[in-house]
Amino acid sequence: MTVIAMAIASCRAGPEPLRQRGATLVYVLCLLVVVLLLGVSAAQMALQGEKAARGERDRHIAFQAAEEALLDAQNDIEGLPGAPGRSSLFAPDSAAGFLDGCGEAGSGQLGLCLAAAKGMPPPWLAMALDAPDGASGNRFVPHGHYTGAAMQTGQGYLPFRRPRYLIELLPFHAPGEEAGTPEGKLLNPSYLYRITAIGFGAQESTQVVLQSYYRKAAAGAGP
Numbered sequence: 001m002t003v004i005a006m007a008i009a010s011c012r013a014g015p016e017p018l019r020q021r022g023a024t025l026v027y028v029l030c031l032l033v034v035v036l037l038l039g040v041s042a043a044q045m046a047l048q049g050e051k052a053a054r055g056e057r058d059r060h061i062a063f064q065a066a067e068e069a070l071l072d073a074q075n076d077i078e079g080l081p082g083a084p085g086r087s088s089l090f091a092p093d094s095a096a097g098f099l100d101g102c103g104e105a106g107s108g109q110l111g112l113c114l115a116a117a118k119g120m121p122p123p124w125l126a127m128a129l130d131a132p133d134g135a136s137g138n139r140f141v142p143h144g145h146y147t148g149a150a151m152q153t154g155q156g157y158l159p160f161r162r163p164r165y166l167i168e169l170l171p172f173h174a175p176g177e178e179a180g181t182p183e184g185k186l187l188n189p190s191y192l193y194r195i196t197a198i199g200f201g202a203q204e205s206t207q208v209v210l211q212s213y214y215r216k217a218a219a220g221a222g223p
Contacts, residue, residue: 058201061159062208065199068143068151069163070212073195075147077167077216085146092190092216098169102127102139111141113168124166124196130207133161140164140198156202163199170194172215191215 079087086108089097095114102123103109113123120126123139131138143151143162153159172190192215199208 055206057157058203058206059208061157062199062201062206063210065143065151065159065163065201066197066208066210067199068149069165069197069199070195070210072143072147072149072163073141073165073167073197074214075149076141077193077214080147083148090193090216092172092192095169095189095191102166104139105134110145111139111164111166113139113166115168115170122194123168124211127166129198129209130200130204133164140166158202160200160202160204160206163197165195165197168194168196170213 075083076085077087077090079085086097089109089112097103097109098112098114099109100114102111102113116122116126127137127139128135129140131140133142142164143149151159151162153161169191170193172192174190192213195212195214197210197212199210200206201208
């Protein structure tokens with residue numbers, strides 16, 4: 001009887017530890033799932049941060065390239081010692097050299113544009129800013145084309161390709177002169193230049209467009 005009683009007692013006590021061990025396994029599995037989800041979330045956040053940092057760096061590269069194109073356009077207008085560019089075409093009181101629809105490559109007037117007619121989009125909006133160099137309809141001047149300035153591109157963290165610019169002729173209204181006076185009715189016609197430049201990052205899809213207004217001083221007038 002003693003042996004039978006012990007066996008019965010053992011059978012009654014047996015299932016409880018088994019149930020406890022099963023619950024612990026479930027808790028451990030749930031904890032592993034939570035840790036796994038936290039790890040995946042942390043990895044995704046790290047990847048997104050790294051991607052954002054790459055994009056910001058690429059934007060800075062494109063921004064600096066566009067600034068270089070603006071400076072190159074100013075050197076094209078003013079000329080440099082030993083590299084005058086097309087400075088002879090630019091005079092604050094002359095529109096010579098500027099064409100409707102902008103000059104084409106090979107004419108010496110590439111990228112020189114008269115202002116668009118009233119109601120029409122300006123030249124820099126009417127053309128594809130990112131068209132390949134030499135593509136049909138591209139009127140933008142590649143960096144260094146007239147000034148001889150050099151720029152490395154296409155490797156590492158350098159711009160994917162050279163930046164470019166466009167120079168648009170606009171009427172200049174002297175202080176005190178009515179800004180709405182039509183160009184043909186100005187007493188002393190004078191001009192300034194709107195420069196539009198586009199720069200590329202290490203990825204061609206990263207692009208920055210900058211504009212500046214520049215006026216060339218009359219000969220002997222000083223800076």
